[in-house]
Amino acid sequence: MKIIIPMAGRGSRLRPHTLTVPKPLVPVGGKPIVHRLVEDIVETCAEKIDEIAFVIGDFGKEVERELIQMANDIGAEGKVFYQDKALGTAHAVLCAAECLEGPVIVAFADTLFKADFKLDADADGIIWVNQIDDPSAFGVVKLDKDNYITDFVEKPVEYVSNLAMIGIYYFKDGGKLKEELQYLIDNDIIKSGEYQLPDALRNLTKKGIKFKTGEVTEWLDCGNPKATVHTNQRVLEFDKEKDLVSSDVQLKNSVIIAPCFVGKNVVIENSIVGPHVSLGKGTVVNNAVISNSIVQKNAVISNTVLKGSMIGNYAKILSHSKEISIGDYTTIE
Structure with a gap:
């Protein structure tokens, strides 16, 4: 199993704390956000993680060494890829194209979570979602009667679903995802100046790929200072039995x-x-x-x-x- 972690964003909503430190390396509960994200996936996923790919901006060699060491510490090979321009989530994942083979987890380093990470053998992929009261600011999924995903809607103006995508995805065949991501780039399928991952997911669904939703018991945002302070509170509660x-x-x-x-x-x-x-x-x-x-x-x-x-x-x-x-x-x- 491989993990791809796109984390090249500027973290503008968390300023001034991201002016000198990349957002995924801001610590909560004494550990960087991305470190906790990796630990959460490793602890809850029954599959062995062999490789972790970090898609970053110009963070400097010291940060790169820290990320590689983070992967090594959990017994995986760490790799670093670069997203030089903010061209969207689809482009960010494709920056790690060589890792898009076989089973892959894509996890954006924006949030932390508690979830059931069992991988359904009947599904071609799993997209973790959280029920929210106001879905208008999020990308949501629509389901059929068998609970397979039928569509992806970004920031719906009218209500279509309250199942918001939290930025954690599993693909049984990363190669198929790579093909759809490349198709977006080659055909310049772009929205608001960015290549969007949900467009690739929608194309996969139309081709018969069956996505199911994963259950999230808690979704913790690190998008702004107030939310990050709350997340700090929750992770300290999770770790309260530790010294x-x-x-x-x-x-x-x-x-x-x-x-x-x-x-x-x-x-x-x-x-x-x-x-x-x-x-x-x-x-x-x-x-x-x-x-x-x-x-x-x-x-x-x-x-x-x-x-x-x-x-x-x-x-x-x-x-x-x-x-x-x-x-x-x-x-x-």
Whole structure:
């Protein structure tokens, strides 16, 4: 089994946190989003993962090495491919064309999930969906009486379905998907300046490929700071039985209310931290109360009350008491 992870997007809705760090590498619960995505798939998929292909932008060699190591850590070969222009989801997947053979999972690094990952032997593919109240901002699927997918509708103006695609797909034969993706490119089938994956899926369905839907028990968005803070809360709940506090934390006249992630070399003095807080390595917290927040590495939080906040790397908050989202190297006094 192979996994293709398109992750070259700019993450503009998560700014300023993606100005210096690619969105899939922003940590929640102490781990980068893409790292958690890979772990979720590996833990819930009964099939052995042999290869993971990351489709990225110009993220730099250090990021590429980190991604390769991530694949190696779960016993898979890691490969890096590049999407130099934002030409859509179909184009992004096709950038890893050499990996589109045999069974393939395509997972976009935008969301995290909890799902039943059993692969139905009777289906040619599986598309994981989530029931939502307002489907107008999502791509949705339509089903027939036997629960096979009959159509894909992007951001429907009128109600056609409440089953939103979450960006996780399984294909029994990746080669057939590759043919349809290439057909879109060769025939310049483009919408709003982009080649769209649902157009390839629709063509496969018309040719007799049978897609079923996969059940999602929880769908976690990392699209903007507020959603990412909520996702941090949920993953800490999932991991609450694990030891999430580094053994070298310096705790002085302070309390940590679980679940919290506290990285290496963190100093906490005269403070209350938690619940649902992630503190990156090297962060210093002094005379503060922090709850339901993400604080990245090497930050300084002092004389502050924070709740529902997202704080960047090397940021300093020296006097502040409300919900806030600030990027790397920012100082508030």
